[in-house]
Amino acid sequence: MSTPIAPAAASAGSLVDDAEHGRTDHLAGAAHDGRGRPRVDPVYYLFLIPTLVLFTLAITVPAALGIFYSFTDFIGFGDWEFIGLTNYIAAFSDPAILASYAFTFGFAIVTVLLVNLIAFLLAVGLTSRIRLKTGLRAVFVIPMVISGIVIAYVFNFLFSNSLPQLGAATGIPWLSESILANPDLAWLAIVIVTAWQSIPGTLLIYIAGLLSIPGDVYEAADIDGATPWVKLRSVTFPLVAGYVVINVILGFKNYLNVYDVIVGLTNGGPGTSTRSIAMTIFTGFTGGDYAYQMANATIFFVIAVLISVLQLRLTRGKAAI
Amino acid sequence: MTQAAARPVPASTTPAPAAGRGTRDAVAAPTRRRRGRVGQERTNWTTMVILFLCALTVLLPLYVTVSMSLKTTEQAVDGNAFSLPSPIDFSGFTQAWELTNFPVAFTISILVTAGTVVGTVLLASLASYAIVRNWEHRLFRWSFFYLLAAMFLPFPVVALPQIQLTGLLGLANPVGVTLLHIMFQLSFSILLFTAFLRSIPLELEESARIDGATTWQTFRQLIFPLLAPMSATVAIFAFLASWNDFMMPSLIIADSAQQTLPVVQSIFQTQFSNNYNVSFASYLMAMAPAIVVYLFTQRWVMEGVTQGAVKG
Secondary structure, three states, X not given: OOOOOOOOOOOOOOHHHHHHHHHHHHHHOOOEOOOOOEOOOHHHHHHHHHHHHHHHHHHHHHHHHHHHXXXXXXXXXXXXXXXXXXXXXXXXXXXXXXXXXXXXXXXXXXXXXXXXXXXXXXXXXXXXXXOOHHHHHHHXXXXXXXXXXXHHHHHHHHXXXXXXXXXXXXXXXXXXXXXXXXXXXXXHHHHHHHHHHHHHHHHHHHHHHHHOOOHHHHHHXXXXXXXXXXXXXXXXXXXXXHXXXXXXXXXXXXXHOOOHHHHHHOOOOOOOOOOOHHHHHHXXXXXXXXXXXXXXXXXXXXXXXXXXXXXXXXXXXXXXX | OHHHHHOHHHHHHOOOOOHHHHHHHHHHHHHHHHHHHHOOOOOOHHHHHHHHHHHHHHXXXXXXXXXXXXXXXXXXXXXOOOOOOOOOOOHHHHHHHHHOOHHHHHHHHHHHHHHHHHHHHHHHHHHHHHHHHOOOOHHHHHHHHHHHHXXXXXXXHHHHHHHHHHHHOOOOOHHHHHHHXXXXXXXXXXXXXXXXXHOOOOHHHHHHHHOOOOHHHHHHHHHHHHXXXXXXXXHHHHHHHXXXXXXXXXXXXXXXXXXXXXXXXXXXXXXXXXXHHHHHXXXXXXXXXXXXXXXXXXXXXXXXXXXXXXXX
């Protein structure tokens, strides 16, 4: 793309020059670049290009480099050779990687259902005829601003010390042992803490959705003699369906990246029963499996893009862009 | 002209999540208000009791954090998280202060977060202004979609090459983390800024241009002040993302003496693991700043979530 040469309005020029320059660029449209479009003030390039360069260096180059290395046998340093799709073929039959995908997707599905159910009900409650609305809402949003790793450490203490004590006192056998040490139950702790932390964001979106429903719709339902349950099912739910789609997809994408909460609770254990995709990828940094885990990361990237495409298709028309 | 000038500012204070929803909100608001004034509908106490119980589950872990941090080591080790501290003992805080080298970790966290907030607001607002005002030019239009594409890119995908490259470039330190934090905040921030900029009428800039303002002066003296409410939202989300982040600093920063506040908390998992009053005092000191900021900026936090989600 050629850079159109515009008058040097940025550095120097009299009042009149600048005024004229501003007008020609934005209003009258007198100066054109030869293809019928108004000329661009070079200052705009200064506004945009540094960000583009930094972004390319920090994100695009690493992404391209990583995908490139995924076709090699690079171990993080030293020489490497192209090995084609070997890493990908190996990744698809690697029990450790398959287990991390199964765990992460299962975790994400359960969490997304739990979070949306609770957040939706809370949103209905918080938009109903209650007092202290603002105060209650402010309390419910607090978990969103707390560091995931720190709150996971707090819950870690509760799960491994306080709950077993409670279980022993009340004589409930499955409670008297830390669920973090149980390979079959540890994932549940991760679901609980993740849900605790991410309900606020989902809740706020549902509140916005519920507030966007005009009151006369409910008045009409009242006149028709609708019960609260019928109103919820036949009026509220269809009208916030778009918000459900947004919440489910945004949440699912976030939960696939789960890392902090797991580090704080189980660190992938017991054994490797709660190791997420992100944790598996990061082993490539210490385990000498750099190229192999980049193949894993690339597969993960393709999945993330597919989910985003699905998101754009389902929410098209609702987005502001 | 004055009407035009006033318009974008109140528009930003309404929590209308997207353009399409605005009209519905306008219809809904008076209806609800009228209902309330008539006062025929009574408070739903059942719902309130349930909501209060749910609010307790939010507050309980926070109560545990505060009460544990005020206990003596002897009391804290009994594992009963819900008891009140007796006697109240502040020595957990002084020990946590020394063990985590709190002043250093806190300063690094503050610098990384401040750098992320300032960098994100500046770079995103400048880029958004350039993009919106030159939308008809391919470079600017494509840049918008290019910068937004990062929203589809999870950090784990680029983590390994980023660790490798920051190491090579001497950026395996808080400066590198700040830079990466800014880059990962750009998509969301540019999305918010561009949507807001499109609602500012062009006539507003005409008068400034006629008065002889350059593009930079127009941005600095007219556009940037108008963006203030959106900048607040962008800044708070950059603050929360950067202050609370564990994944990126733990992977990127090579020297553990330069780690941020959330990352240094891990010493209580490996060493000192039975000094619960000390570890909880440390957790409290790590989470308190974010809670304090939240208490003062609730409105922007809540609006930002809705705007980001509905636009994204």
